Amino acid sequence: MSLLHLEDFEAGQTFDLGQHMFGEDEIVEFATQFDPQPFHIDPQAAAASNFDGLIASGWHTGSVFMRLLVDGLLARCASMGSPGVDELRWLAPVRPGDCLTATLQIEDVRPSKSRPDRGFIATRAVLTNQDGIDVFTLRAPLMMRRRTEPAG
Numbered sequence: 001m002s003l004l005h006l007e008d009f010e011a012g013q014t015f016d017l018g019q020h021m022f023g024e025d026e027i028v029e030f031a032t033q034f035d036p037q038p039f040h041i042d043p044q045a046a047a048a049s050n051f052d053g054l055i056a057s058g059w060h061t062g063s064v065f066m067r068l069l070v071d072g073l074l075a076r077c078a079s080m081g082s083p084g085v086d087e088l089r090w091l092a093p094v095r096p097g098d099c100l101t102a103t104l105q106i107e108d109v110r111p112s113k114s115r116p117d118r119g120f121i122a123t124r125a126v127l128t129n130q131d132g133i134d135v136f137t138l139r140a141p142l143m144m145r146r147r148t149e150p151a152g
Contacts, residue, residue: 003078005147006119009109017072017102020064022056024096030060055093061100061136062088065127068102078145080118087139094135100127107139111146118145 024043031040035057038045046054094100108122120141127136 004073004076004144005078006109006111006121006144007147009106009121009144011106011108013106015073015104015106017068017104019099019101020068021099022060022064022094022096024054027054027056027060027094027096030063031057035059051093053095055095056098058090058136061090061094061127062138064100065102065125065136065138069104069125072102073104074142077142078147080143080145082140082142083120085138085140087137089137090135091137092129092133092135094129098135099130100135101129102127116146118143120144 028041031037037057039049039051039055040046040057040060043054046052103126105124105126106121107124109119110122111119121144122141123139125136125138125140126134128134
């Protein structure tokens with residue numbers, strides 16, 4: 001299977017990246033290590049919080065998205081990484097038992113002006129729960145190798 005390169009992408013394309021179900025143990029384990037706030041690690045404290053129950057860390061949600069992106073697209077691309085994130089939003093809590101579906105839309109594709117071997121893909125990602133509610137959005141550029149460098 002040949003890798004996807006910059007030339008294989010165009011504005012308007014949408015990629016379905018798969019799904020992930022959040023379990024309570026997974027939520028607590030991630031948060032215990034990386035974001036140990038009471039509403040992420042203690043069901044009783046979380047029930048008394050403004051969230052009315054345990055929720056996943058936003059960083060956990062973002063990490064799950066990254067895994068879905070790699071498995072659903074980047075593993076078959078000539079990816080050169082990303083220069084950063086332009087916008088990240090946690091729109092609604094992610095709770096134990098939630099099943100999130102990831103999609104990625106290509107907003108723009110442009111060759112690099114200074115490095116002819118690569119280009120940038122402007123993307124918008126969305127994670128949607130089983131009730132059709134968007135819980136996470138991300139706008140970020142992807143750097144992608146070109147199949148061939150332009151002459152000259």
